[in-house]
Amino acid sequence: MAITLNVNGRAHTVDVDPATPLLYVLSDDLALRGPKFGCGLGQCGACTVIARGRAIRSCVTPVSTVEGAEITTLEGLGTSANPHPIQKAFIDEQAAQCGFCLNGVILTAKALLDQNPKATGPEIRQAMSGVLCRCFVHTRMVRAIERYRDRGTR
Amino acid sequence: MKRYTRDARAALSAAGFSRRDFLKTSGVLIVGFSAGRLTPLAQGPRTADGQLDSWIAIAADGSVTVFTGKCELGQGMQTSQTQLIAEELSVPVSRIRIVQCDTSLTPDQGTTSGSQSHPTNFNERNLAQAGATAREALVELAAARLGVAATGLAVADGVVSVKHDAAKKIAYGELVGGRKFNLPLSPQARRKPPSEWKVLGTSVPRVDMAAMVTGELEYVHNVRVPGMLHGAVVRPPEVGATLVNVDEQSVRALPGVVNVVVRKNFVGVVAEKPWQAMQAAARLKATWTPGSGLPSQAGFYDYLKTQPARDTLVVNSGDVDQKLKEAQTTIRATYFHPYQMHGSMGSSCAVADVTDGRATIWSSSQAVFGVKSAAATMLGLKPDDVHVIFTRGSGCYGINGADTVSYDAALMSQAVGRPVRVQLSRKDEMAWENYGFAYVIDERVGLDASGGIVAWDHESWSPSLGGRPGYNQPGNIVTGMLAGFPPAPFAARTPAPPPSGTFNNGSNAAPSYVTGRVGSAAGGTGTVASERVLTHTIRSPFFTGPLRSPSRLQNTFAHESFMDEIAARVKADPVAYRLRHLRDPRLKEVVSAAAKAANWQARPSPRSNASRSGVASGRGIACCLYEGDNGYCALVAEVEVDRATGAILVKRFVSAQDCGPISTPDGMKNQIEGGALQGMSRALGEEVSWDEKKVTSIDWRTYHSLTLGIEVPTIESVLINRPSGEAMGAGETTITLAAAAIGNAVFDATGARLRQVPFTPERVKAMLELRIAD
Numbered sequence: 001m002a003i004t005l006n007v008n009g010r011a012h013t014v015d016v017d018p019a020t021p022l023l024y025v026l027s028d029d030l031a032l033r034g035p036k037f038g039c040g041l042g043q044c045g046a047c048t049v050i051a052r053g054r055a056i057r058s059c060v061t062p063v064s065t066v067e068g069a070e071i072t073t074l075e076g077l078g079t080s081a082n083p084h085p086i087q088k089a090f091i092d093e094q095a096a097q098c099g100f101c102l103n104g105v106i107l108t109a110k111a112l113l114d115q116n117p118k119a120t121g122p123e124i125r126q127a128m129s130g131v132l133c134r135c136f137v138h139t140r141m142v143r144a145i146e147r148y149r150d151r152g153t154r
Numbered sequence: 155m156k157r158y159t160r161d162a163r164a165a166l167s168a169a170g171f172s173r174r175d176f177l178k179t180s181g182v183l184i185v186g187f188s189a190g191r192l193t194p195l196a197q198g199p200r201t202a203d204g205q206l207d208s209w210i211a212i213a214a215d216g217s218v219t220v221f222t223g224k225c226e227l228g229q230g231m232q233t234s235q236t237q238l239i240a241e242e243l244s245v246p247v248s249r250i251r252i253v254q255c256d257t258s259l260t261p262d263q264g265t266t267s268g269s270q271s272h273p274t275n276f277n278e279r280n281l282a283q284a285g286a287t288a289r290e291a292l293v294e295l296a297a298a299r300l301g302v303a304a305t306g307l308a309v310a311d312g313v314v315s316v317k318h319d320a321a322k323k324i325a326y327g328e329l330v331g332g333r334k335f336n337l338p339l340s341p342q343a344r345r346k347p348p349s350e351w352k353v354l355g356t357s358v359p360r361v362d363m364a365a366m367v368t369g370e371l372e373y374v375h376n377v378r379v380p381g382m383l384h385g386a387v388v389r390p391p392e393v394g395a396t397l398v399n400v401d402e403q404s405v406r407a408l409p410g411v412v413n414v415v416v417r418k419n420f421v422g423v424v425a426e427k428p429w430q431a432m433q434a435a436a437r438l439k440a441t442w443t444p445g446s447g448l449p450s451q452a453g454f455y456d457y458l459k460t461q462p463a464r465d466t467l468v469v470n471s472g473d474v475d476q477k478l479k480e481a482q483t484t485i486r487a488t489y490f491h492p493y494q495m496h497g498s499m500g501s502s503c504a505v506a507d508v509t510d511g512r513a514t515i516w517s518s519s520q521a522v523f524g525v526k527s528a529a530a531t532m533l534g535l536k537p538d539d540v541h542v543i544f545t546r547g548s549g550c551y552g553i554n555g556a557d558t559v560s561y562d563a564a565l566m567s568q569a570v571g572r573p574v575r576v577q578l579s580r581k582d583e584m585a586w587e588n589y590g591f592a593y594v595i596d597e598r599v600g601l602d603a604s605g606g607i608v609a610w611d612h613e614s615w616s617p618s619l620g621g622r623p624g625y626n627q628p629g630n631i632v633t634g635m636l637a638g639f640p641p642a643p644f645a646a647r648t649p650a651p652p653p654s655g656t657f658n659n660g661s662n663a664a665p666s667y668v669t670g671r672v673g674s675a676a677g678g679t680g681t682v683a684s685e686r687v688l689t690h691t692i693r694s695p696f697f698t699g700p701l702r703s704p705s706r707l708q709n710t711f712a713h714e715s716f717m718d719e720i721a722a723r724v725k726a727d728p729v730a731y732r733l734r735h736l737r738d739p740r741l742k743e744v745v746s747a748a749a750k751a752a753n754w755q756a757r758p759s760p761r762s763n764a765s766r767s768g769v770a771s772g773r774g775i776a777c778c779l780y781e782g783d784n785g786y787c788a789l790v791a792e793v794e795v796d797r798a799t800g801a802i803l804v805k806r807f808v809s810a811q812d813c814g815p816i817s818t819p820d821g822m823k824n825q826i827e828g829g830a831l832q833g834m835s836r837a838l839g840e841e842v843s844w845d846e847k848k849v850t851s852i853d854w855r856t857y858h859s860l861t862l863g864i865e866v867p868t869i870e871s872v873l874i875n876r877p878s879g880e881a882m883g884a885g886e887t888t889i890t891l892a893a894a895a896i897g898n899a900v901f902d903a904t905g906a907r908l909r910q911v912p913f914t915p916e917r918v919k920a921m922l923e924l925r926i927a928d
Contacts, residue, residue, distance in 0.1 A: 024428055028384075031378065033369045033373070037500065038499055039501070040501075041854070043855065044499065074367075079368055087364075087367040091359070091364055094360060094820055096363060096367065098227065098546075098547075099367070100373065102366055102367055105862060125863045126863065132859055134499040134548075135228055136829075136860075137828055138860075138866045139866050141862060142862075
């Protein structure tokens with residue numbers, strides 16, 4: 001079945017089973033590297049994308065349910081040459097080891113701060129409570145998120 | 155067809171290795187085009203690793219390509235190795251590209267593991283020696299070209315110039331660009347001393363950071379090959395079950411299904427798309443025998459002590475029983491550590507193309523040369539016909555599923571004759587990986603009248619099965635075993651032969667406080683001369699393998715918790731009591747440095763005003779010399795314990811670490827911080843669970859990793875730099891100490907001793923109640 005997706009500002013039409021999780025379409029049909037398969041169960045965050053302004057788990061989201069929605073993936077934010085301020089904050093804090101979780105960490109934090117630009121520490125923790133980093137770069141990642149939140153005030 | 159990773163192709167191209175003609179005449183003659191794809195020109199051995207050209211190539215434009223057998227696992231090796239060459243060659247970091255762990259291109263440096271990459275490539279050998287040899291060779295070439303003695307030349311930014319006439323200069327690209335050095339590594343080549351370092355010793359940002367945060371980095375999960383299909387595995391439903399039959403028709407009509415692949419007990423489904431493959435794997439009708447049954451988890455630690463074992467004596471002074479008998483006091487305690495898992499963030503993935511009697515495998519294995527020969531064995535190919543290309547994976551922390559999924563992809567590709575990509579499901583990753591070892595550890599000491607330790611007796615029981623496959627043991631991991639290859643045999647041995655050779659504390663089986671005397675030399679870090687360390691290895695019902703700080707972590711949890719118990723018994727300050735029994739000055743220094751930085755208040759534990767209700771706070775310390783010779787570290791933990799819930803909140807870690815000369819201070823801190831928190835997660839929640847037939851910790855609901863929603867402790871790191879020393883590992887030190895430091899802090903806060911990992915709230919409450927009942 002043909003489904004049109006709006007990803008990072010571009011329309012893509014793909015022919016897939018409408019029950020296919022969005023992640024597979026992004027990774028395999030659109031060859032995007034940002035969203036990643038971590039668990040396939042919506043438990044770890046690696047597959048996160050922002051759709052309709054909210055962070056969602058693309059591994060458990062049937063592609064048909066986001067047809068027509070604005071979808072943003074990690075590569076939709078910025079590039080190495082011109083990173084988005086939240087990506088810049090992670091670079092400045094050197095907040096990664098293997099980097100596999102970064103997609104979920106950055107997009108979950110961005111969706112929160114888009115909605116609630118002055119989110120407090122407990123609010124950030126609440127938003128991040130379903131996101132894993134198995135290298136445990138927690139201290140740096142929290143600093144990077146706060147640096148991005150506070151960017152206008154320093 | 156693509157046969158190298160994008161990074162490798164870019165690096166090769168930058169080094170001028172893009173045309174066969176060029177290569178034939180001038181380049182490093184190890185790669186070239188053949189039938190439209192890059193392949194080794196010669197199918198024989200690569201350039202001998204003692205040759206400079208095996209390690210470094212300089213292109214005509216002066217860019218440098220480095221070939222290394224130690225790869226980036228997230229620990230920062232790509233950046234620090236780039237720094238090493240930037241320093242030794244006086245070339246900007248931005249002009250250096252690294253080709254990591256490609257069996258056709260790079261030296262075989264074994265496995266990237268064991269905190270050995272820094273020692274291997276940064277001391278006076280291997281990559282460091284190659285860098286120094288290249289610099290000296292380039293200066294010699296420049297001296298000849300410029301007609302000036304080498305001593306009159308200076309090097310900066312890849313240009314050799316005359317010291318007193320800077321106008322006279324020549325660039326590396328002009329000297330050797332695109333041609334071979336044809337030189338052996340020179341043992342006499344002089345490394346730049348740390349006093350001259352400009353790049354090493356500085357916190358160069360991770361060279362891969364921007365690509366990671368923008369989603370540009372290619373992981374093995376992103377490798378796409380023309381004509382590629384997708385495979386999914388079907389593992390047995392129970393441990394030890396074997397295949398009776400497979401009903402291929404049960405999935406034949408499903409969309410996209412190409413083939414069902416069976417090889418002995420290995421079963422996989424290949425489809426056009428990954429979602430189709432996973433759906434088909436879930437619906438495939440396969441019949442299996444009942445499993446072999448599993449020992450009860452509740453009684454597992456008792457079970458371990460009753461099984462046939464392979465016994466090893468690490469050290470034995472022969473007088474321990476006598477000294478214990480004579481001692482004023484003896485103390486004993488038993489510690490328990492569960493199986494834990496690597497639990498990589500991304501389930502493991504690989505791509506294989508096995509066609510026309512040749513195989514190319516894109517793998518995030520830590521040991522590409524091992525995959526090459528073990529996969530050749532499984533596929534019935536010659537090792538020379540198997541090419542394995544390291545491609546970045548999710549952080550592995552040891553042998554996760556990277557090797558096994560490489561076999562999965564290779565078996566399925568061979569069966570269907572097309573390239574196949576396989577990514578494991580979360581359950582298949584977690585239920586069948588090689589777990590970190592469970593342990594039961596008995597500790598016993600004798601004390602003299604002054605409260606000093608006069609004898610230390612350590613005895614451990616630990617289950618083991620399989621492990622790293624090495625070059626010829628594919629059955630050490632699940633796919634190899636399912637395909638019909640046995641794991642390394644288990645051979646019981648009792649009693650243990652006496653220790654021989656020299657003291658080897660590679661597993662930290664001996665505590666830091668013993669002398670470690672084997673033969674005439676005492677290789678340990680402590681003062682206790684009456685010592686016995688006896689280990690029992692039991693055949694494990696599950697595969698096991700190295701998980702970050704394998705055995706070192708479990709042994710150190712027991713040693714450092716027990717040292718705290720002894721100090722408490724004699725009412726000594728835990729720091730002072732440790733120092734009293736240590737003799738290695740560097741270990742003593744990290745203990746003192748961590749205590750000082752933590753503003754440690756010297757007093758015995760537990761704190762005397764420990765209340766019996768509400769939230770209690772305390773501090774604990776632990777220390778070790780990792781692997782007996784590979785990194786000094788001490789870690790202080792400060793905790794709060796909620797007596798009502800049993801919850802532990804770690805508020806602060808303070809570490810002090812001495813790993814010789816520091817290459818990348820911020821990278822080292824990143825490892826220290828991640829290690830402390832990963833250690834905290836393992837101490838507080840992580841435990842593999844099973845029922846009578848199968849593993850039941852199969853996802854993030856049933857295996858408990860701390861999320862990013864926790865209140866993160868502050869972490870302070872004291873880095874002790876030893877510019878003139880040998881490089882040691884820095885990646886596995888704090889993780890080794892976290893459980894003991896936290897447990898000791900809980901004891902300080904509450905008087906309750908935690909002897910079983912993980913320290914779940916239920917276990918903490920149980921120990922608190924025991925304490926109140928005292």
